[in-house]
Amino acid sequence: xxxxxxxxxxxxxxxxxxxxxxxxxxxxxxxxxxxxxxxxxxxxxxxxxxxxxxxxxxxxxxxxxxxxxxxxxxxxxxxxxxxxxxxxxxxxxxxxxxxxxxxxxxxxxxxxxxxxxxxxxxxxxxxxxxxxxxxxxxxxxxxxxxxxxxxxxxxxxxxxxxxxxxxxxxxxxxxxxxxxxxxxxxxxxx
Amino acid sequence: xxxxxxxxxxxxxxxxxxxxxxxxxxxxxxxxxxxxxxxxxxxxxxxxxxxxxxxxxxxxxxxxxxxxxxxxxxxxxxxxxxxxxxxxxxxxxxxxxxxxxxxxxxxxxxxxxxxxxxxxxxxxxxxxxxxxxxxxxxxxxxxxxxxxxxxxxxxxxxxxxxxxxxxxxxxxxxxxxxxxxxxxxxxxxx
DNA sequence: GCATTCGCCTAATACTTTTAGGCAAACGCC
DNA sequence: GGCGTTTGCCTAAAAGTATTAGGCGAATGC
Numbered sequence: 001x002x003x004x005x006x007x008x009x010x011x012x013x014x015x016x017x018x019x020x021x022x023x024x025x026x027x028x029x030x031x032x033x034x035x036x037x038x039x040x041x042x043x044x045x046x047x048x049x050x051x052x053x054x055x056x057x058x059x060x061x062x063x064x065x066x067x068x069x070x071x072x073x074x075x076x077x078x079x080x081x082x083x084x085x086x087x088x089x090x091x092x093x094x095x096x097x098x099x100x101x102x103x104x105x106x107x108x109x110x111x112x113x114x115x116x117x118x119x120x121x122x123x124x125x126x127x128x129x130x131x132x133x134x135x136x137x138x139x140x141x142x143x144x145x146x147x148x149x150x151x152x153x154x155x156x157x158x159x160x161x162x163x164x165x166x167x168x169x170x171x172x173x174x175x176x177x178x179x180x181x182x183x184x185x186x187x188x189x190x
Numbered sequence: 191x192x193x194x195x196x197x198x199x200x201x202x203x204x205x206x207x208x209x210x211x212x213x214x215x216x217x218x219x220x221x222x223x224x225x226x227x228x229x230x231x232x233x234x235x236x237x238x239x240x241x242x243x244x245x246x247x248x249x250x251x252x253x254x255x256x257x258x259x260x261x262x263x264x265x266x267x268x269x270x271x272x273x274x275x276x277x278x279x280x281x282x283x284x285x286x287x288x289x290x291x292x293x294x295x296x297x298x299x300x301x302x303x304x305x306x307x308x309x310x311x312x313x314x315x316x317x318x319x320x321x322x323x324x325x326x327x328x329x330x331x332x333x334x335x336x337x338x339x340x341x342x343x344x345x346x347x348x349x350x351x352x353x354x355x356x357x358x359x360x361x362x363x364x365x366x367x368x369x370x371x372x373x374x375x376x377x378x379x380x
Numbered sequence: 381g382c383a384t385t386c387g388c389c390t391a392a393t394a395c396t397t398t399t400a401g402g403c404a405a406a407c408g409c410c
Numbered sequence: 411g412g413c414g415t416t417t418g419c420c421t422a423a424a425a426g427t428a429t430t431a432g433g434c435g436a437a438t439g440c
Contacts, residue, residue, distance in 0.1 A: 003418065003419070004418090004419080005418090006418080006419085038418095038419065038420085039419070039420060039421080041419080041420075041421080041422090042418075042419045042420070045417080045418065045419080046418095
C-alpha cells in the first residue's frame with residue numbers, strides 16, 4: 001500500500017470543502033478520513049482532535065476572507081470601498097457557506113489574536129479613512145460596520161429575510177447607501 | 191419506581207437551561223436524560239429526535255424574546271422604543287446565551303413560518319412607525335435593524351470586540367444614536 | 381378491583397471521538 | 411543497492427451519543 005501523504009493543511013482544506021458541502025456543524029473527523037480513504041485514527045497524528053480541525057478551518061476561512069478584503073480595498077476609497085468590502089463578506093458567504101460559518105467559530109483568545117481576525121479590523125479602519133471620523137467614533141464605526149456586514153449576511157443566509165419582496169439585493173444596496181450617508185454624517189456625541 | 195412525568199415541554203425547558211450552561215452546540219439528548227435521571231431511550235416517546243429537541247428550544251427562545259420585545263415596546267416610541275428593543279436582544283443574549291444561540295437555529299420553512307419569528311419582524315415594523323419611512327424603505331430599515339442588533343450582539347458575545355477601549359457599552363449607545371439619526375434622515379433612493 | 385394504556389426500561393445497533401501500540405513504507409546514509 | 415531509522419497509517423479497544431424495538435409495571439378509568 002502506498003501512502004496517502006496526509007498533512008494538517010490537506011486535512012484542513014478537505015474539511016473546508018466538506019463544510020461548504022454539508023455545513024460546518026456536520027464536519028466530522030470521520031468523514032474527512034473517509035474522503036482520504038484512510039482510517040480515522042490516522043488523522044490524529046496530524047490533528048490534536050476534532051476541535052483542532054475546526055479551529056484550523058476557521059483560521060483558513062479568516063485568511064481567505066482577509067485576502068479577498070485586502071484585494072477589494074486596493075485602490076478604492078469612500079463608498080466605492082465600502083461597497084467592495086461589504087460585498088466581499090456577502091459573496092464569500094454565498095460561495096462558501098461552510099467556511100463562512102467556520103469564520104464565526106469561537107477561537108481561543110491566543111488563536112484569535114494571531115489570526116487574520118485583526119487584519120479584518122484594520123481593513124475596516126482603512127476603509128474609514130475615506131470618511132471624516134476621529135477616535136473614538138472611528139472605533140464605534142468599525143464595530144457598526146462589522147455588525148451590519150455580519151448580521152446581514154448571517155440573517156440572509158439563514159433565511160431570516162424570507163424570500164419576500166423587496167428582494168434582498170435591493171435592500172443590500174439601500175443599506176449600503178444608508179451606511180455611506182451615515183458615515184458621511186456621523187452624529188456628534190451628545 | 192415512581193414515574194418522572196416527562197413531557198416535550200419539560201424536556202425543552204431543561205434543554206434550554208442546559209444550553210445556557212454549556213452552550214447550545216453541546217445540548218445533547220443524553221445529557222437532558224441524565225438531568226431527569228432517566229434512560230436516554232425514554233425521551234424518544236416525547237421527542238422525534240435530537241433535531242426535534244433543538245428545534246423546540248429554538249422556538250421557546252424565539253417566543254421568550256418576542257414576549258420581551260412586546261413588553262419593551264409597549265408605551266414607547268421613537269428613539270426610546272429603538273433603544274428598548276435593541277436592549278431586549280442584547281440583554282437576552284447576555285442572560286441566556288444558549289437560548290440566544292438557539293434562536294439562530296436554522297428552522298425548517300414551515301416551522302419558521304409558524305414561529306414567533308414573524309412577531310419579531312412585526313414589532314420592528316411597529317417601532318418604525320415612530321419614524322417617517324414608507325415602503326419599500328421601511329422593509330429595508332427592518333432588515334437593517336435586524337442585522338445590526340443580531341450582528342452586534344453576536345460579535346460582542348463571540349469576543350469579536352476584544353475587550354479593548356472604548357468599551358462596548360459606549361459603542362452600543364453611540365450605535366443606537368447613529369441608527370436613530372439615520373432613521374430620522376433616511377437617504378432618498380438615487 | 382380489574383383491564384387497559386402508556387411511560388419508562390432493557391437490549392441492541394450504528395456512529396463518532398480518542399488513545400495505545402504495531403508494522404511496514406519511505407528516507408537518509410554508506 | 412542494502413541497511414537502519416523514522417514516521418505514517420493500521421488494528422484494537424474504550425467511551426459517548428443517537429436511535430429503534432419490544433417488554434413490564436405503574437397509572438388511569440370504569
